[in-house]
Amino acid sequence: MGDSWVLVDGAVAVDAGTVTEMLRARIAAGALESVLESAAGRTLFVVSNTERAMVMLLDHPGDPGEHATDPGAQEWSDGYVLANGQEDEYPDADTVPLHEGLRIVRGILTTGCPPSDASWTVDR
Template identity: 45%
Template sequence: MARTWRITREDGEDLGFAYDCFVTGAVSLEEFTGWLYRVLQDTDDFPPFLIDLINVDDADELRRRVINVVGFLPSADLDRMQERALEGIAYARFPDHRDDSITRGDAFAALQQADEVRRRFADFFPGLAIPHDERAQNGQSQQRRVRHWWLAGSSERALIVGEMPAIVRERTAAGQLSTCFEANAGLVLQIVTNGERAMVMLLARSDGTGGHAINPTATGSSAGYLLENGQEDEYADHDTVPLPTAFALIEHIGVHGTPPHQDWQTDY
């Protein structure tokens, strides 16, 4: 008996899930098109836009034109954890996948918790395996092992997370505009400020991944960022945040060992 797929404007849940897999990078355009062919084989009375979707052979063009082609934006009713799980599939299947909104470790952790997403992906794309991402798993396990932080060079004194912003405030007031914290899990948190804004960077030494906080709506640039070696830098305001935001980020990273999911850019 042919399967009934939910692919209409009134109920487009299945089309939405397959398209969400494509948009997040969990499947390629060719794999998404393969799913469309499967739907055509299973469906006697299908909407004409399925043929139009199949005929779009460029991924960027499909993203730009999907509403015009379909007549509505396909989207599944996924919660935030399930959306992150799709990113986990993308990271696991494609080594070059990058998404500045979520780290590899966080995406993998979400995937591990989202049994329904894994089952649904296997149902929709039965020929596609989700590889075990050892790098992501190791990174996440290290994040969970964060037990304490210390000021670089002072590992004998563990810090209370609440002390970390206070230390940056005190050092900034004293003219020391660069502060580096380290954690037992191999994390390095670097803050460089000019007294008004700050560059906040997090590096995981275990796998070389790193990133920094961003201010997406900011324009222009600011000078006066003094490094420990005496060099004074100027940074785009897009790549720095106001000091109050920096203090909140320091506490977040201090508690969780991971950057926030928003307003963070992965650099490498």
């Protein structure tokens, strides 16, 4: 079973049933970076450019973590704006289409792990 999670920006409780709607609303409002923390100390980063998402899960501060991937993608995308205003560019192979990223986030909040059929890379 999944852990309890809060949106760091505002300390708002988030669950699997509301996370997709909440993240879509934040992205539509221009908040392209969202950071969720679990009661167990895990951190889930979601950064979007409105079309794709970088989804990264860390077990603790300093952890290299793990992230969602799109193994066949060969292009790069920009427009990933962080909360501090920095705009990043990532290889599409290290990001996923937004709908897939939201599905993965929902799975992590539900079970503590990405869905078994999601492409996922452990960076540890």
